[in-house]
Amino acid sequence: xxxxxAPAERRAPWFLALLPSLVVLLLVFGLPLLELVYVSFHPTxxxxxxxxxxxxxxxxxxxxxxxxxxxxxxxVGLGLAVVLCCLVxxxxxxxxxxxxxxxxxxxxxxxxxxxxxVSSVVRNLGWFxxxxxxxxxxxxxxxTGVIQTPLRLVGNIVGVMIGLVHAELPIMILTLTTVIRxxxxxxxxxxxxxxxxxxxxxxxxxxxxxxxxxISGSLLIFTLSISAFxxxxxxxxxxxxxxxxYIAQQFQIVLDYPAGASAAIMLLVTAAGLTWAATRIRAxxxxxx
Amino acid sequence: MSDVVFDRVExxxxxxxxxxxxxxxxxPGEFVTLLGPSGSGKTTCLRMVAGFVAPTAGRILLGGRDVxxxxxxxxxxxxxxxxxxxFPHYTVAENIAFGLKVRRVGRAEREARVAEALRLVRLExxxxxxxxxxxxxxxxxxxxxxAVVIRPDVLLLDEPLAALDLKLREELQVEIKRxxxxxxxxTLFVTHDxxxxxxMSDRIAVMQAGGIVQMAAPHALYERPxxxxxxxxxGRTNLIEVEVAGRLADGxxxxxxxxxxxxxxxxxxxxxxxxxxxRCFLATRPEHVRLGGSPEQAFEGVVRNLIYxxxxxxxxxxxxxxxxxxxxxxxxxxxxxxxAAVRASWDPARSxxxxxxxxxx
Numbered sequence: 001x002x003x004x005x006a007p008a009e010r011r012a013p014w015f016l017a018l019l020p021s022l023v024v025l026l027l028v029f030g031l032p033l034l035e036l037v038y039v040s041f042h043p044t045x046x047x048x049x050x051x052x053x054x055x056x057x058x059x060x061x062x063x064x065x066x067x068x069x070x071x072x073x074x075x076v077g078l079g080l081a082v083v084l085c086c087l088v089x090x091x092x093x094x095x096x097x098x099x100x101x102x103x104x105x106x107x108x109x110x111x112x113x114x115x116x117x118v119s120s121v122v123r124n125l126g127w128f129x130x131x132x133x134x135x136x137x138x139x140x141x142x143x144t145g146v147i148q149t150p151l152r153l154v155g156n157i158v159g160v161m162i163g164l165v166h167a168e169l170p171i172m173i174l175t176l177t178t179v180i181r182x183x184x185x186x187x188x189x190x191x192x193x194x195x196x197x198x199x200x201x202x203x204x205x206x207x208x209x210x211x212x213x214x215i216s217g218s219l220l221i222f223t224l225s226i227s228a229f230x231x232x233x234x235x236x237x238x239x240x241x242x243x244x245x246y247i248a249q250q251f252q253i254v255l256d257y258p259a260g261a262s263a264a265i266m267l268l269v270t271a272a273g274l275t276w277a278a279t280r281i282r283a284x285x286x287x288x289x
Numbered sequence: 290m291s292d293v294v295f296d297r298v299e300x301x302x303x304x305x306x307x308x309x310x311x312x313x314x315x316x317p318g319e320f321v322t323l324l325g326p327s328g329s330g331k332t333t334c335l336r337m338v339a340g341f342v343a344p345t346a347g348r349i350l351l352g353g354r355d356v357x358x359x360x361x362x363x364x365x366x367x368x369x370x371x372x373x374x375x376f377p378h379y380t381v382a383e384n385i386a387f388g389l390k391v392r393r394v395g396r397a398e399r400e401a402r403v404a405e406a407l408r409l410v411r412l413e414x415x416x417x418x419x420x421x422x423x424x425x426x427x428x429x430x431x432x433x434x435x436a437v438v439i440r441p442d443v444l445l446l447d448e449p450l451a452a453l454d455l456k457l458r459e460e461l462q463v464e465i466k467r468x469x470x471x472x473x474x475x476t477l478f479v480t481h482d483x484x485x486x487x488x489m490s491d492r493i494a495v496m497q498a499g500g501i502v503q504m505a506a507p508h509a510l511y512e513r514p515x516x517x518x519x520x521x522x523x524g525r526t527n528l529i530e531v532e533v534a535g536r537l538a539d540g541x542x543x544x545x546x547x548x549x550x551x552x553x554x555x556x557x558x559x560x561x562x563x564x565x566x567x568r569c570f571l572a573t574r575p576e577h578v579r580l581g582g583s584p585e586q587a588f589e590g591v592v593r594n595l596i597y598x599x600x601x602x603x604x605x606x607x608x609x610x611x612x613x614x615x616x617x618x619x620x621x622x623x624x625x626x627x628x629a630a631v632r633a634s635w636d637p638a639r640s641x642x643x644x645x646x647x648x649x650x
Contacts, residue, residue: 184374186372187374187376189361190370190435191391192340192360193339193364194362194387194388195391195392195439197360205376208378209377
């Protein structure tokens with residue numbers, strides 16, 4: 001026994017390999033986060049100042065301030081809308097990818113994931129020539145006579161939604177494809193042979209069996225959407241007031257640090273909770289599959 | 290009128306002919322088996338009947354309706370898959386109810402029919418279980434119940450026993466046959482296992498390279514194969530290369546070995562005409578070959594190998610010119626030793642002739 005155990009004793013503990021990155025993360029991430037928590041429980045002491053004494057006021061404001069409640073509602077609504085769009089657009093694509101065979105599959109996967117490799121600033125700015133007032137979409141719609149005056153597709157919540165769906169769709173597709181691929185094609189054929197049309201096959205077989213992927217993908221995308229900053233900032237033109245923009249304004253314009261800190265903490269807790277839930281659901285779906 | 294008509298059906302996968310112009314039919318209540326090695330096109334034929342594969346040419350009729358272009362879900366078929374294909378998120382009862390639910394059968398009738406189907410496969414006690422909680426044999430019985438509960442025009446079985454071990458396979462063979470005849474269900478069965486085909490079928494279509502080589506009742510197929518492929522795919526057959534020497538007074542044909550000096554009378558009724566001097570094959574089953582016998586109907590050789598099969602010994606005999614003959618000897622009978630010189634013979638009525646060329650397809 002001792003002879004077998006000996007080499008393991010001499011080996012350095014595994015967590016030593018993680019130590020350098022842990023130190024860096026603690027310094028640049030953990031400490032500022034703690035400070036944020038600390039600030040969020042203090043009253044404001046004027047512009048860019050923190051007042052004395054402890055208070056819960058920065059958190060109870062959620063229930064009192066009408067503006068803040070609007071920001072919260074807008075953020076959640078945006079998150080839900082993006083999730084819904086990603087599901088509706090992403091599910092059919094994921095299904096085709098999951099059932100694709102041969103060389104076609106590699107190409108399709110590349111096309112789906114390539115936009116993840118582009119910097120989010122570039123990806124967002126790329127939408128302007130397409131969605132702008134004299135952009136491609138408006139040009140097609142006006143020149144074919146579908147509409148008379150150009151639609152506003154950027155600088156508002158529509159633009160933010162388009163940008164977020166575009167950015168997060170690959171994540172939804174990758175999540176769904178993994179789950180759908182685990183569903184035996186025989187099950188679909190069995191359902192068809194029993195008289196199930198495409199609608200019945202989807203609602204009674206495909207969807208229930210891919211539900212773990214649908215839920216975990218939705219939670220991930222909801223989390224990413226409510227905490228997104230770059231896309232709302234660029235495509236919303238700072239006019240779409242959602243949580244991330246609100247927080248940035250509290251810190252940079254209003255200079256009410258405690259208000260910004262408490263909002264950031266609330267967003268962080270929500271996002272972390274949902275991510276944890278998504279991971280749990282995915283793990284359970286993995287066991288079942 | 291036939292329940293299934295397969296009319297000059299063809300299927301190309303690119304340049305590869307998976308099924309060459311093939312026709313057959315299945316009568317109401319009949320159990321027909323498509324038997325062949327893998328790649329012979331039998332599964333493609335079944336999947337075309339089911340509607341999962343569209344034929345390149347030809348027509349498929351189910352119960353008199355032309356279904357060639359009809360999607361699978363409107364064909365009213367019941368299918369059992371090799372992989373069972375049970376819905377893992379539904380209980381046994383919910384699995385069986387699936388076809389009734391999509392047909393919008395009322396709740397009371399649905400429950401009665403599900404209970405009846407469960408009784409049919411003797412799984413009443415398992416209605417609330419999930420497929421993962423069942424054994425392989427039980428899963429396949431659920432799949433069978435799910436397929437027949439919708440009262441399909443035809444029951445399609447795609448190698449349903451291939452994933453089971455030997456003992457279960459034999460049990461389920463009996464079970465499927467019992468259910469099929471109790472319901473008088475028109476059935477098309479695909480297998481590569483000749484034992485299953487022989488014991489379950491009313492008729493067997495032997496397939497090779499995308500075409501049907503011979504279609505007949507099991508005993509007819511076994512006793513009168515029309516070519517060497519069928520003769521050796523269903524059981525084993527001794528084939529000795531011979532030349533037709535003449536006709537005998539009793540109507541039998543005299544042949545002599547191409548190699549060596551053996552000569553035999555062949556009295557098995559010929560399907561085909563063999564001319565004097567034609568080269569062909571004398572065929573006889575190992576179980577009809579006995580050791581000893583008269584010198585004028587003899588195959589002389591040396592025992593090369595003895596294979597013990599429990600109730601029988603398989604004796605492999607090699608003639609002086611390398612020709613091989615296999616005989617089955619009862620375990621209680623005198624068994625020769627390896628290397629011994631033996632004489633084997635057979636009843637001329639238990640042998641027949643096969644053409645040298647295989648039928649063109």
